[in-house]
Amino acid sequence: MTFWPWSKELEVGIAVIDEQHRWLVEQTNRLHEALQAGSERELIGEILEGLMDYTMNHFIVEEELFDRLGYPESAAHKAYHNRFTEQVMSLLLRHENGEEVGMDALELLKRWLTHHILKVDKAYVEHFRKHGVC
Ligand SMILES: [Fe+2]
Numbered sequence: 001m002t003f004w005p006w007s008k009e010l011e012v013g014i015a016v017i018d019e020q021h022r023w024l025v026e027q028t029n030r031l032h033e034a035l036q037a038g039s040e041r042e043l044i045g046e047i048l049e050g051l052m053d054y055t056m057n058h059f060i061v062e063e064e065l066f067d068r069l070g071y072p073e074s075a076a077h078k079a080y081h082n083r084f085t086e087q088v089m090s091l092l093l094r095h096e097n098g099e100e101v102g103m104d105a106l107e108l109l110k111r112w113l114t115h116h117i118l119k120v121d122k123a124y125v126e127h128f129r130k131h132g133v134c
Pocket residue numbers: 021058062117121
């Protein structure tokens with residue numbers, strides 16, 4: 001059974017963003033599978049690093065749109081992104097120091113992404129649409 005199945009509810013309705021969110025959910029599921037299988041630290045580290053890179057890239061895509069479209073909530077939204085990046089960085093550091101952080105990472109990813117997509121990302125959709133992004 002999939003740990004976190006993608007659902008319609010998670011869609012913001014902007015293709016490029018939905019595709020990226022979907023990838024993040026898939027990788028969260030991949031991390032879950034790796035933990036269930038008792039996979040080696042290397043694989044878990046690799047998934048975490050991949051998530052870190054991809055998340056940063058995704059945040060840049062959103063933030064460039066905020067700047068281009070004059071999104072009024074940009075500063076608060078960027079602060080959420082920055083805080084999350086710090087949390088993932090700290091997990092990676094702990095991982096590199098030999099700690100087992102898989103479960104903490106899984107918990108953070110699911111909780112943070114769910115809240116962020118449903119509440120924080122969905123809040124920009126109307127503004128984006130008004131400016132022709134679909
Ligand atoms: Fe997002």
